[in-house]
Amino acid sequence: MRTSIATVSLSGTLTEKLTAAARAGFDGVEIFENDLIGSPLSPEEIRDQAADLGLKIDLFQPMRDIEAVPEDAFARNLRRAEHKFRLMRRLGADTVLVCSSVSPHALDDDALAAAQLRRLADLAGESGIRVAYEALAWGRHVSTYDHAWRIVEAADHPALGVCLDSFHILARGSDVTGIEAIPGDRIFFLQLADAPQMALDVLQWSRHHRCFPGQGDLDVAGLVRAAVRAGYEGPLSLEVFNDVFRQADAGRTAVDARRSLTLLQEAAGLAAPPEPVVPTGFAFVEIATADTARITPLLTALGFSRTARHSGKPVDLWEQGEAGILVNTDTGSHRPEPSLTAVGLESPDPAGACARAESLLAPVLPRRRAPEDAPLDAVAAPDGTEFFFCATDRSGRTGWTGDFAPAPHRPAPAGITRVDHVALTQPWHHFDEATLFHRGVLGLRPHASVDLADPYGLLRSRAVSNEAGTVRIALGVGASPTDDPARGGRPQHVALLTEDLVATVRRVRAAGARLLPVPTNYYDDLAAHHTFAPGELETYRELGILYDRDEKGEFRHCYTVTTGRVFFELVERVGGYDGYGARNAAVRLAAQHAVAE
Amino acid sequence: MRTSIATVSLSGTLTEKLTAAARAGFDGVEIFENDLIGSPLSPEEIRDQAADLGLKIDLFQPMRDIEAVPEDAFARNLRRAEHKFRLMRRLGADTVLVCSSVSPHALDDDALAAAQLRRLADLAGESGIRVAYEALAWGRHVSTYDHAWRIVEAADHPALGVCLDSFHILARGSDVTGIEAIPGDRIFFLQLADAPQMALDVLQWSRHHRCFPGQGDLDVAGLVRAAVRAGYEGPLSLEVFNDVFRQADAGRTAVDARRSLTLLQEAAGLAAPPEPVVPTGFAFVEIATADTARITPLLTALGFSRTARHSGKPVDLWEQGEAGILVNTDTGSHRPEPSLTAVGLESPDPAGACARAESLLAPVLPRRRAPEDAPLDAVAAPDGTEFFFCATDRSGRTGWTGDFAPAPHRPAPAGITRVDHVALTQPWHHFDEATLFHRGVLGLRPHASVDLADPYGLLRSRAVSNEAGTVRIALGVGASPTDDPARGGRPQHVALLTEDLVATVRRVRAAGARLLPVPTNYYDDLAAHHTFAPGELETYRELGILYDRDEKGEFRHCYTVTTGRVFFELVERVGGYDGYGARNAAVRLAAQHAVAE
Known part of the structure; x- marks a missing residue:
């Protein structure tokens, strides 16, 4: 029609x-x-x-x-x-x-x-x-x-x-x-x-x-x-x-x-664009930075190893468990600070995913960045993030990792198993466009939208995920722009999953990671709301761990301080907890402002 | 309490x-x-x-x-x-x-x-x-x-x-x-x-x-x-x-x-701040500009005479009928382009008006700008516009005009009798504050708020006035800020009243004023909506006059092209028409964008 x-x-x-x-x-x-x-x-x-x-x-x-x-x-x-x-x-x-x-x-x-x-x-x-x-x-x-x-x-x-x-x-x-x-x-x-x-x-x-x-x-x-x-x-x-x-x-x-x-x-059954290809996991998250001096020590402290270097570009692969972080210093002049620029999604059919994206007017990126590179299927999201559709064969190092030469560098892992979610800041006015893109183009299911209270205005956040919860993206949009540019351009983050947050935090702190300090008043409030095992709350207070509980399970999480335009979250999911700790967002945002000031 | x-x-x-x-x-x-x-x-x-x-x-x-x-x-x-x-x-x-x-x-x-x-x-x-x-x-x-x-x-x-x-x-x-x-x-x-x-x-x-x-x-x-x-x-x-x-x-x-x-x-009868002093008219409107080369020819073409010069500052008074325009070149470096910076309101009790403003936390401006100046009572509005409370004695040149020495310069007047209204752009997010200020501090009555369709977003507009309609201010606020600064910072304007718009327009056009061209399609639409006397619509079309009619009367108006951050409107009110031609705002805004591009 x-x-x-x-x-x-x-x-x-x-x-x-x-x-x-x-x-x-x-x-x-x-x-x-x-x-x-x-x-x-x-x-x-x-x-x-x-x-x-x-x-x-x-x-x-x-x-x-x-x-x-x-x-x-x-x-x-x-x-x-x-x-x-x-x-x-x-x-x-x-x-x-x-x-x-x-x-x-x-x-x-x-x-x-x-x-x-x-x-x-x-x-x-x-x-x-x-x-x-x-x-x-x-x-x-x-x-x-x-x-x-x-x-x-x-x-x-x-x-x-x-x-x-x-x-x-x-x-x-x-x-x-x-x-x-x-x-x-x-x-x-x-x-x-x-x-x-x-x-x-x-x-x-x-x-x-x-x-x-x-x-x-x-x-x-x-x-x-x-x-x-x-x-x-x-x-x-x-x-x-x-x-x-x-x-x-x-x-x-x-x-x-x-x-x-x-x-x-x-x-409505009136058109049949290429079928959606639902991603099954995160292949990698790319951080671009002109200078690795700030990001490398942080990744090391978080227990990541530099496992490979791209054969033709200044891109390093850092790994821990199944979590992969690319650090790309080929940034041109416009991204001096560490920024989250690309996400690799594990796809059962990268070419099919790309064909669907193209039929839905997503800008398809060049398949090869250099003649010697392996072909990559990638599209740009409305916020500018590049999404790569990857079929990783970890055993044989084919697919996208074929361009990377091993570069052994092995700190002690901190217990991180994989990427839990990435949080992407959407441009003002384009939140609905972003949700439709992630649903229609990437095949992810949108969850309910929530308001988060930042000290300087309400933020809107909406998660999209696959059914298994192995790909989760938290789309966020800030308060409307003000005259103060320092309050715009919110940082983005990568949340890393661990099966024992307390142990992980102890290890990364010992290794020198700087974690976000959490106000003491937060723990007094937690004590009013929940009962804890002996010593549990004191451990959270000592380590700066935030806590949430719902009818399905528990959630523990904490944050690194922001480096450039990016920070990391460490999360542990217990039972069927399927959220992102929204009730702790206000205190986290306040703490981030306090550190930045 | x-x-x-x-x-x-x-x-x-x-x-x-x-x-x-x-x-x-x-x-x-x-x-x-x-x-x-x-x-x-x-x-x-x-x-x-x-x-x-x-x-x-x-x-x-x-x-x-x-x-x-x-x-x-x-x-x-x-x-x-x-x-x-x-x-x-x-x-x-x-x-x-x-x-x-x-x-x-x-x-x-x-x-x-x-x-x-x-x-x-x-x-x-x-x-x-x-x-x-x-x-x-x-x-x-x-x-x-x-x-x-x-x-x-x-x-x-x-x-x-x-x-x-x-x-x-x-x-x-x-x-x-x-x-x-x-x-x-x-x-x-x-x-x-x-x-x-x-x-x-x-x-x-x-x-x-x-x-x-x-x-x-x-x-x-x-x-x-x-x-x-x-x-x-x-x-x-x-x-x-x-x-x-x-x-x-x-x-x-x-x-x-x-x-x-x-x-x-x-x-509620619980406090008695100084009583409101309702202004009775416009004493002057001040335009600041580093360079008079753009504003002087326009004022001249509009039939204004330079009647006086301030004795101690680079400020000229231009007059026609009861309309007074101050041109102030003492702008510092931050206002190179012509901008509407101040409004003088005729007040039956300037000191009382100032006392009320002060009790309502309006920033009161220094009473004298220079030791030799006449004392002036003035406050700053939330948008930065300075409001002066004046008691003009036009016969004796006392009051605020006492600082001005006559400077004869007499083009042919164009039939303008007084200032009808000024339109002030309010900062994003501060519209309700502005309305409360104009009502509470200046003693003006707010009218209904209307949405105006600019090609690049809805504008909100709300008039405040005294009962006689001799002081009218149209408060406007633009669409939310975008990344494109060229679309922010909307110009402000001064509307000048005439008793015969057609004659005035012919005179100012002949004198070289550049008026905003109005799309022909507008007149085709007018013809569909109203019947006119023979030749009437053709005159409007020829001269670029906009027209509105309601149960109380008729309104004719037209605009100069924008000079810096300011433009003029010429208006004629027939019968009891009490509005501002809101139904013509969309075409006027589109025409202004067309001229600016």
């Missing part, structure tokens, strides 16, 4: 919006009236620009407060419609959206609404234009799609059909199976938007909090399936009012939108 | 919060448990720090999910309480907040709740601690203040009273007159917060959208009056959960908070 996007979903001038939509691969656009009015281009120039970009103008939107009004008001409305139909002919748009009236002057009279819509369709038909009538969820008398369809059916005019909008239908909790009773050729248009579930006035919810399908809580795919079963053959069109999209880069938003639509088509 | 603020209302570390509260003049604080847990200071050090700052620790908050639970759970709760009471003794806090339980294990049993709260109060009383029981609006079984009071009354313990929270009470629409039936000495604490009216889940509304009294829609003053009539003599304490305050500068937020509380005390 054809794909389309409403210009109101994108930021910028009309030309910027059209260009972004075309580059992301949309087939058409809905042109929002205000975008046209504010444009210095004439309707003919807009038509030509869209055509040059390969875009059809699928819809002109919207006309409001048209129907079920006294005759004198309707005469004014018809006059207005004449102007707009003339404009649409110049624009080359053949379908107009008419939203159900919200006017206090509208009458609760379906027969009048049908008669007036029939007259409007008569006028439209003369210009070769079709009228798509849509029930707004907050329409004065018409607020459900079946009501809108009854009026359209009564009007019985070939130039009059319905427009179905997933937000208006699903926000009201309407049953979508009724859509199948509408003849497919009378569904003139399908507008798609998702939204997080909110107990908010529906008008505010719609105007400010819509998001792309798959980023919210509505069953948009179910609605699409119903429309397709009804015989709908028009475009799948995104119409998303969102305060963030209004100010974000249009090109980026359009790619996010197009990715969402492909995933929606897949979910 | 004493004033207090909860640390959760402010950003930063506990020390930063205490310092900010003390500097803004609060008498005490409520210490939020997480702020203490995250602090590296011991409870004794916190107690000493607060004492050094002159702050009493009025409340420790909160304990949750205490009451109406099975005995084994209550035993654990008492154990937890023992820890917390020990902590409070170290802290020197004598009142603890206990919120009504939200636990799914809580029982709907008032007698059990009363009995357990009585046991808790017994334990507290032994430590000299009072328990203040508060009904959360979303409490599982206890969600109204009268219900909480019935339980406290039944428990009948001297160490147990109620805490009244204006948000929880007013958000549910409870009748506050029932408060007067509670003996004043059993109201242990009064927490105050306002909030904008929202149809949002009350928990989300409370956690993220509270604001300081006077910044929202709740009748906080009415509640305070009821509590005072009941005999309450404890502190008035602000407890505001707000995502913005969590990340804003704590010192600034504390001043905003303290100002809000003074205005609340005034509204």
Whole structure:
């Protein structure tokens, strides 16, 4: 099916919006009236620009407060419609959206609404234009799609059909199976938007909090399936009012939108992109730094061994248990401080994972960095992190490790078995995009979103993982940017799993690792909340270990102080504990600020 | 009455919060448990720090999910309480907040709740601690203040009273007159917060959208009056959960908070700061620029005459009708481009206006800039704009104009009669602070807030004015900051009133003023919406005039292109039109971006 996007979903001038939509691969656009009015281009120039970009103008939107009004008001409305139909002919748009009236002057009279819509369709038909009538969820008398369809059916005019909008239908909790009773050729248009579930006035919810399908809580795919079963053959069109999209880069938003639509088509059985390939573990985490003087002693203290050196690049592999850390000093000039730049995911099918990513518009990175390197399948995530799809054969050193020559360097291991999770900071305004990327492209399952209280603002955090919990990524986004850049650019971290945190901490402390000091007040609070075995709490206090407990198990964790833009966490999971110690986040964040100041 | 603020209302570390509260003049604080847990200071050090700052620790908050639970759970709760009471003794806090339980294990049993709260109060009383029981609006079984009071009354313990929270009470629409039936000495604490009216889940509304009294829609003053009539003599304490305050500068937020509380005390009849002095007109608008080469020709083309020069500073006065523009080239190095820096308000009592501003913590500017200058009463607004309170005697050139020597320079006036309004851009995150400042300090009335669609994000705009409409200020705030600084720092503008816009525009165009080009599509849309006298629309199209009409009258306006950080608007009001042409804002903003690119 054809794909389309409403210009109101994108930021910028009309030309910027059209260009972004075309580059992301949309087939058409809905042109929002205000975008046209504010444009210095004439309707003919807009038509030509869209055509040059390969875009059809699928819809002109919207006309409001048209129907079920006294005759004198309707005469004014018809006059207005004449102007707009003339404009649409110049624009080359053949379908107009008419939203159900919200006017206090509208009458609760379906027969009048049908008669007036029939007259409007008569006028439209003369210009070769079709009228798509849509029930707004907050329409004065018409607020459900079946009501809108009854009026359209009564009007019985070939130039009059319905427009179905997933937000208006699903926000009201309407049953979508009724859509199948509408003849497919009378569904003139399908507008798609998702939204997080909110107990908010529906008008505010719609105007400010819509998001792309798959980023919210509505069953948009179910609605699409119903429309397709009804015989709908028009475009799948995104119409998303969102305060963030209004100010974000249009090109980026359009790619996010197009990715969402492909995933929606897949979910609705309308498209079959390459199947998701779920990663099975972490192959490595890469830290880039211009100077290893700060990171090497820390890795050594954490019990890592430098086991190999890349044959062609200044990249060292450090290992302990199954945890691998690449230290890359080939950083150019823009990353002087240690930063987390890449993640290697163990993949049962790296080429397949890459093909799926490419079909979902993820930027695919060059397969070889140098001619002599082993080929690597890698993509860039929305936050700039590079994800490599790896098939490690640890015994034979083929695959990605084939480029590395052994470099024996063996400190005493500290009991770390593997990478538990990585925490990646997402750019402000792109959290939903990141979640969709990690779910759709990487095949990871998103968990609930939580708010974490930093002393300088709330942070939002959402974990994604595979089912086995062997790949876990904590996506975080900071408070909105302030004038103080020192408070932006939050550090990222790598959490390392151990089966005995107390023993590990004792070893890494003895080896010189500097761990984050935890306020004493925290332990007094722990004592108030839990009972512990004799000496247990004192050990935590002595070692700076944080503790959480839920119905499934226990969690112990602690942190190194931050080095550049990165720090490490050491974690121990007991029983079925599946979280990340969110209840300790506030004290950890406060402690990190205290150390940094 | 004493004033207090909860640390959760402010950003930063506990020390930063205490310092900010003390500097803004609060008498005490409520210490939020997480702020203490995250602090590296011991409870004794916190107690000493607060004492050094002159702050009493009025409340420790909160304990949750205490009451109406099975005995084994209550035993654990008492154990937890023992820890917390020990902590409070170290802290020197004598009142603890206990919120009504939200636990799914809580029982709907008032007698059990009363009995357990009585046991808790017994334990507290032994430590000299009072328990203040508060009904959360979303409490599982206890969600109204009268219900909480019935339980406290039944428990009948001297160490147990109620805490009244204006948000929880007013958000549910409870009748506050029932408060007067509670003996004043059993109201242990009064927490105050306002909030904008929202149809949002009350928990989300409370956690993220509270604001300081006077910044929202709740009748906080009415509640305070009821509590005072009941005999309450404890502190008035602000407890505001707000995502913005969590990340804003704590010192600034504390001043905003303290100002809000003074205005609340005034509204409730508990304090009498100097009375508001409502300004009657604009005396002048000051534009600072390092170089007059760009602004002088524009003022000349707009028909302004340079009528005077300051005797001691490089400041020129330009006049037309009653509109005065000061051009100040004494800008230092930080304002090279023309910027709107100061506004002179005609005041019936400049000294009184200044005294009120000072009592409301507005930074008062030095009365004389140079020894020979006439004394000036001036304050700085939250956005940095300097407001001068002037008593102009135009005939005798006394008052602020006494420093100016006539400098005849007389182009043909263009029909401008006075300043209609100024539009001031507010710093991101400080819109509510600005509104409260303009209402409380300057004595202007806020109007409804509107969203304006800029191509690169929604803008929020809110006008404040005096009753006569002779002082109007449009406060605006941009979309949240992005990485692109070119999109920040929006220009500000001065709107000049004329009685015949068409004639004025013809004159200023002929004199060389460069006006903002308006897209042709705008006039096609106007034609669809309104009928005009013959030739009228063509004139607007020719001259780039925007048009609005409402039930009260008509509005015509147009804009100069932006010069530096400032532009001018020319406006004509017909009939009782009282707005600012908000429906034309999107096209104006798009046109401004088009010119700038």
